[in-house]
Amino acid sequence: MFESVGALIGSPWIYAMVALSVLLDVFLPVLPSGVLVITAATAAAAGSGAATGQVPHEVPDILALILCATTASVLGDLVAYRLAWRGGERLDRAIARSRRLRTAQERLGEALARGGGPLVVLARFAPAGRSVVSLGAGAAHHRARDFLPWSALAGLSWAAYSVALGYFGAHWLGTSWLATGVSVLALFGAGAGAAYVMRRRPEATQGVRA
Numbered sequence: 001m002f003e004s005v006g007a008l009i010g011s012p013w014i015y016a017m018v019a020l021s022v023l024l025d026v027f028l029p030v031l032p033s034g035v036l037v038i039t040a041a042t043a044a045a046a047g048s049g050a051a052t053g054q055v056p057h058e059v060p061d062i063l064a065l066i067l068c069a070t071t072a073s074v075l076g077d078l079v080a081y082r083l084a085w086r087g088g089e090r091l092d093r094a095i096a097r098s099r100r101l102r103t104a105q106e107r108l109g110e111a112l113a114r115g116g117g118p119l120v121v122l123a124r125f126a127p128a129g130r131s132v133v134s135l136g137a138g139a140a141h142h143r144a145r146d147f148l149p150w151s152a153l154a155g156l157s158w159a160a161y162s163v164a165l166g167y168f169g170a171h172w173l174g175t176s177w178l179a180t181g182v183s184v185l186a187l188f189g190a191g192a193g194a195a196y197v198m199r200r201r202p203e204a205t206q207g208v209r210a
Helices: 002-009 013-024 033-050 062-085 088-097 099-113 118-125 129-139 144-173 177-209
Strands: none
Touching: 013 033, 013 062, 033 062, 033 144, 033 177, 062 129, 062 144, 118 129, 118 144, 118 177, 129 144, 129 177, 144 177
C-alpha cells in the first residue's frame, strides 16, 4: 500500500491535499475527500506500529489530520454560505426549481429557529448533504452565528469519524487495501444512513401534521 502512495503520505503535503479536497468537495461532492482522510489515517496507524514490514519514516499525525479536515470543512461551508447569501435572484430561482434544495432550506430554517441544528451535522455525512445545507442556509439568509457553530460540530464529527475509521481499521485489519476498503465502506454506510434519516424526517413530520 505505502509503496504506491508513500511519497505523498510520508510528506507534509498530505495535509495540504486533505485540506484542499475537503474544502472543495462542498462544490464538487465527487471529490474523494473521505477516502483521502481514511488513507492518511491508515498511514498514521502504520507509524504507530500497526503494520509489519517497511513503512514511511514520516507519517501523518491523527490529531493534525482531524484539525486539518475540520478547519477545511468549516471554511468550505462558510465560502458556500457566503456565495449563496450573495447569490441574488438567479440562485433563488435555482433553489425554487430544486425540490431538494427547497426542502432542505425550509427544514434548516425550522431547525435553526428552534435553537438547534442537528440537521447540519447529519447532512455532513449524507452524499451532497453538506452542499445542500450550506447553500440553503446562505440563500435563506440565516444568521452565521446560528449556522457556523453547527457547521463546526459537523466538520469535527465527520473528520473524527473518518480518521477513526482509518486508524482503528488499520490496527484491527492491518495496513492494507482491505483495511482501507472496509473503512471506506463504513464511511459510505454512515452516509447512506444519514441520507435515509433525512428522507424519513419529512414523512414523519407530515404524518404528525395529518
